[in-house]
Amino acid sequence: MAVIDEVKQVLGETLQLGARADGFSEETKLFGAVAEFDSMAVVTVVTALEERFGIYVEDDEIEAEVFATVGSLADFVNQKLTS
Amino acid sequence: MLLLDPFGTGDSAGSFHEARWEIWLADAGRGADWLAERWPGRPVSLWGLRLGALLACSLAATAPRRFARLLLWQPVVRGDQFVTQFLRLRVAAAMAAGEKESGQDLKARLAEGEILEVAGYELAPELVAGIEALRLEGLLAGLPGCRVDWLELSSPGSESALSPASRRVLESLPAEGGPEVTSQAVSGEPFWTIQEITLAPALLDATDALFA
Numbered sequence: 001m002a003v004i005d006e007v008k009q010v011l012g013e014t015l016q017l018g019a020r021a022d023g024f025s026e027e028t029k030l031f032g033a034v035a036e037f038d039s040m041a042v043v044t045v046v047t048a049l050e051e052r053f054g055i056y057v058e059d060d061e062i063e064a065e066v067f068a069t070v071g072s073l074a075d076f077v078n079q080k081l082t083s
Numbered sequence: 084m085l086l087l088d089p090f091g092t093g094d095s096a097g098s099f100h101e102a103r104w105e106i107w108l109a110d111a112g113r114g115a116d117w118l119a120e121r122w123p124g125r126p127v128s129l130w131g132l133r134l135g136a137l138l139a140c141s142l143a144a145t146a147p148r149r150f151a152r153l154l155l156w157q158p159v160v161r162g163d164q165f166v167t168q169f170l171r172l173r174v175a176a177a178m179a180a181g182e183k184e185s186g187q188d189l190k191a192r193l194a195e196g197e198i199l200e201v202a203g204y205e206l207a208p209e210l211v212a213g214i215e216a217l218r219l220e221g222l223l224a225g226l227p228g229c230r231v232d233w234l235e236l237s238s239p240g241s242e243s244a245l246s247p248a249s250r251r252v253l254e255s256l257p258a259e260g261g262p263e264v265t266s267q268a269v270s271g272e273p274f275w276t277i278q279e280i281t282l283a284p285a286l287l288d289a290t291d292a293l294f295a
Contacts, residue, residue: 013238016277031179039175040202044276046175047168051246052238059167059174059186 003081004074010052011070014044026071031064042067055080084130085114089138100198100205104141104213111142115150128152133275134159134214140222143229152230153262154290157273160252162217166190172202220252226262232293233266236273236283243268265293 001009004026012021015036030037037045045067046057055077066076088095090110091102115127129150131139136158143150159165170186177184189199193208200206223231233253237243245253245268253266271283 009238013272014276016279039179040172042175042178043168043171046171048273051248054247059171060183062171062174062178064178064181 003078004070006052007049007074007077008070010045010048011073014048015041024070026069026074028070030069030073031067037067045073049077053077053081085118087111087114098205100207102207102210104210104217107138108141108145111138112145115142126151128154130154130156131158132156134162134165137162137214137217137219137222140219140226141217144222144225147226148228150229153226153232154293155231155233156286156290157235157275158219158233158249159217160219160248162214166211166215169201169206170199173199176202220255223252223262223264224256227260229262231262231264232290233264234286234289235266235268236271236286237268239270239272243270 008021008024011017011024011030015021015034017034017036028034031042042062046062049055050057057080061076066072087110089102089107091097091099091106097106111129115129118127119125127150129139129143129152131137131154133156136155139153139155140158143153167186170189173189174184174186189201193199193206193211196208198205198207233245233249235245235249245266249266253264256262256264267289269283269285269289271285272281274281274283
């Protein structure tokens with residue numbers, strides 16, 4: 001599964017979005033746009049991504065830009081996987 | 084079954100800022116005593132979810148042969164990582180407010196004795212220190228002969244497997260002289276992170292089967 005699809009799956013599960021997450025594209029806006037995506041959700045998503053991909057996220061990487069869109073979040077994960 | 088609200092949480096007495104790991108441990112021990120008095124001769128098993136699993140193992144480790152059986156649901160394996168993840172709630176809330184805080188700064192403030200508010204909880208440095216010191220691996224290794232059933236949830240649609248961190252703990256346990264561990268991943272959603280009441284039927288079925 002492509003990273004972006006896995007990210008969409010994690011978002012759908014952790015935010016309880018059901019089928020809405022299937023319609024997400026790279027450009028879909030998240031933080032500040034999806035009502036369920038509050039600060040609590042950010043933490044849940046980060047923890048789920050860490051466990052799913054075996055990556056470790058530093059606190060100073062938890063920035064609004066990372067969570068701006070589905071694409072920016074997938075880019076972040078990709079960058080973690082290759083670093 | 085006796086279900087405890089730890090001191091400072093739920094319907095129990097105390098405020099969260101007064102909660103200490105040692106109090107939770109002593110209270111869990113009192114709960115086990117109460118069960119043993121009420122049903123003399125019957126074995127008492129301990130059951131914990133997430134940090135509660137560490138509490139169950141901590142209690143068992145205080146009296147290695149007292150509890151014949153432990154049931155761990157998605158145990159937290161390292162207390163320090165749990166604290167880091169919990170502090171992130173505040174880091175993320177600051178991000179949402181357009182500010183910036185770091186977990187390291189928050190830890191430094193705790194180390195200076197400050198009580199921090201995180202997601203509505205008044206978190207005391209003493210409680211954090213108690214939790215940070217916990218390692219599931221070491222606690223389990225000190226439970227010779229104890230039957231431990233370890234259950235985890237895997238997201239529906241993905242392959243059912245224990246998390247890498249859990250596998251590492253299980254692989255580190257001594258082949259002899261340690262606990263007798265069974266482990267299993269079942270499909271379900273992490274209900275403790277979800278605001279709405281959510282069930283994990285496969286987890287309940289697997290638990291039923293273990294205690295049938």
